[in-house]
Amino acid sequence: MSLLLSVFSAGLLIGPGPVCDTLSIPAASIVVRKEAPPSARVSGAALAFCASAADAVRTFTGLQLKDYGGVGGLKTVNVRSLGSQHVGVYLDGIAIDQAQNMQVDLGRLSTWSLREISLYNGQKNDPLQTAKEYGSASALHFTTAAPGENRLRARVSGGSFGSFSGGLLLERCLGDQWSLRTSAEYTRTDGNYRYRLSGYRTGEEGEWKRFDSTLVRENGDLHSLKADAELFYSAAFREGRIGVRYYGSERGFPGPVVRRADPFPLSADRQKDHALSLQGQWNFATFGRIYELTLRGKLSDDYTRYETHPERNPMALPYDNYYRQLAGYLSVSQRLRLGEFDLSLATDVQYNRLDSDAGQFVRPTRLTTYTAAALTWSPDSFRASASLLHTFAADRFDREAGGFTRENTSRSVFSPFVRLEYLFRKHFSLSAFAKRSYRMPTFNDLYYTFMGNASLRPEDARQVSAAVSYHSGDRARPDRPWQVQARAEAYHNRVLDKIVALPTASQFRWTMLNFGKVDIDGAELEGEIVIPRPVRGISWGVTARYTYQRAINRLEPYAGNQIPYIPLHSGTVSAVVTWKGWRADWTSSFTGLRYSTAVSTPDYEVAPFSLSDFRLEKRLSVRGGEYTFRLSLNNVFGSRYEVVQHYPMPGRHLITGVELSF
């Protein structure tokens, strides 16, 4: 019996290429039977279209993308209204760590070498996952795969707003057991897109007056370079990989659109980044895979420098500081299979350090240990899993000043998780999970000069969720060429001890406090129909998704209102058609009314919007090589919209590109 091999993404329409001539079976395919399916997934051609990882995940159910606009604008995700810091972002199973503010910028991640992006509510149920993952409220996984064949891929693309991207990717099989992938990619944009301010307001005596002006976003340019190399080893019962990655960028921040006296620019802020990481893992199985062990490790050095350039913008507060994060991470995961039982034990150790030349900075370091045990019992048609994680974090910093006292610098929490799944009538499944997870206070929360509060407790997120799903089967039969799948899920979440910024006894001095409380009731509906095998050369698929989120602030003075930036209703509809090497893709999404503050009154409304993107691809095989031509027309109807208030998003824009693979 196949357990919910979901085909959420129409990416399955194009199958994988031939594999390297090795004996091994990738670890991922072995655990499929044991793994709960992701709540959303994108892979293959649908993923290749996306300019960045942020683009790829925006249609996921329950996920809110916060986007400040343009290629260089910060892009973070918030799943089920819990806040972006509760989302664990994993690259090949290892968390992308951001100790300063725990906001992972998805705009930095390239989709090129990715095989899949998938979102798991609660947690992924991989018995060999890291201990840390048992502590995320939800997990967004970016997965790359070992090279399948000897291949060189080159691509260039360009389009609106001075955007250009070019890259090379080389995959080599080095004998039966070793393979190598290396890639480099350069991206630039001017980011000088036009936006329109217009509207109607009530004037004197109730008449309507109109203003309408078109402006250009300035200081939104970006240059970035990504480079990586990764070596893979694969043999029977053993596999490993080790890779080095670099990301560097230089960009402007255009800032919010506010009224500004004509002579002065809105912003001259610039940021430089250099991030280098070394990441590896080793998987070892013995006794016919009864026992498995995975070792993972990572070293990273992440440097950011932010300058406001007051010599160019006299309105700017002078600021020129760097922040440098150093991190080391080691994880050991073990798994023991005993018939219907599957036992996991995982231990991680992580070290973080933050340096800065900012005034009176206390240079914090943190040592965190994660210890988790998980048990899965899976008799036929039923599966129960439970896990418990203990997280312990101890901080050190240079000196006591202001609110930084040495009391309460260590934090210890337990995160339990339970999931039940039941399959019935062959095609249906019921599942439910409950989880309590925490997010540790970030270095910014604790030690930001003049604002930090070293005695914060971790923020507490509790989730209860239940789903019913239907899947018609993963193999099309001659008499039934289509596959149908549907899912309905309802959940209740509660966030306690939410870390918020509040003024102290002196209102000129703010601090971070455990003060907030939010109740979230949500529902997700999803349906998909796919014809995976061509009928008269044509195959197609349609997916519809709807998300309802009622996220109510329980914090006075505005208790009872929807929390900022969470729409009550949102949804997407996408369709894909393929025919003789052509592929056309249409996605429309709707984001309902939101509020920019904790008060749900018309003064603070952020307008609802709908957005449509069209993508077209053509593959041509020419003498052993393959050309792929791509065209993306984004925001087809030129919707004017803002995801974050006062950060206008680009109107209609076009990107075209070609990829050569041989």
Add this chain to the structure above:
Amino acid sequence: MKKYTLLFVSGLVALAIAACSKDDGPSKSGTDNASTDENLAGETVTVGDYKKIFVLNEGQMGANNATLDFLRFSDGKYVWNAYNQMNPELPLGLGDVGNDIAVTGGEVWMVINNSGLIEVADARNERHIATIEIPTPRSIVFEGKYAYVTSWNGAVLAYGDGYSVDAANSKNPKGVVYKIDIKSHKVLGNVEVGYQPEGLAVYNGNLYVANSGGISSQLAPAYAYDYTVSIVSLSSFKLTETVEVAPNLKSVFSDGKGTIYVTTLGNYSNVHSGLYAFSAAAPKSVSRVQGTGAIAYNGSVAAVNGTKVYVLGNDTEFDWNAKTHDWYIWSVEEGTVTDEKLDLSGINPYAAFSVGSQLIVSDAKDYVGPGSVTMFDLTRNAKLWTVTAGVCPGHFAIWN
């Protein structure tokens, strides 16, 4: 700050408000005022000497949501967001971070810090009259034919469209006071004062400017607040004297009788906030206004009324847990402190403004959502009304 001559202070204003308001505040719709005797003949008389109290809601930096509210005395209505409603053709409205407001000659001048401008509107109907571009302006005062505005200035050398910046000095420049002709709305010049000047006041031909150093304190190498009052002679428009007070100055008030009061915010770690005073005749002898022993003033909430300065404070500004604090109000006259014993329960004071025997106290709530404005009658020690305002109601002005 303009000294308001309040002719019919307490009684008439209280009457005007009481006559037009319900228990929960000024009425919010016209129908509330409907009365069966409204058609009876009579003669219109002026109640009090004011027409409106304007409330400038600061808004949030980067959120473009400064708004102008007013309380109209003729019908007791509190009107929200008047400026943006009355000027619908202005695409981005009032801008953000309203930092000061003042009225002169039927014009209301609004100092909008992060937008880099002073917006001048007609006090009768809040219609736009002029925009004066000033880099990071902070506070305003009128004297004679001129307006004086403190500005952090960002090392702007030449002013105007073709402005230039002293690049070498741009990381930690001193602030200036701009001089503006009230009638023509033209900038006439500026004079350099201390670091990040905030409040200013006029007494006897001199301008007293409170320098904060709020930005300098974050910058290498000194990481130090400014602690001085700059005295500028209005006749020569030159800096004549610098008075050392205490770190991080905020507001400055003149009692009109030769005493200059200065509030300081302290350094937030070991120097407390406080109220200081010095004599205009002998500015070098600065003293802290004592009177309540160990209790530190929170110098951020203060108002002047004629010869009296009101200061609201609590027991400490060093409490990092921000639990609820009891707030006190002290009135200071000729160096003597009186505890006014105002019942501020339910209010976390953000700003204060004195009107006759009434005191307006605002509450910024969570600083991003709507705040509130409450009026107290000091003579009766009673809360008169509370009304919802815009985001961070922080500055007030009377049109009389």
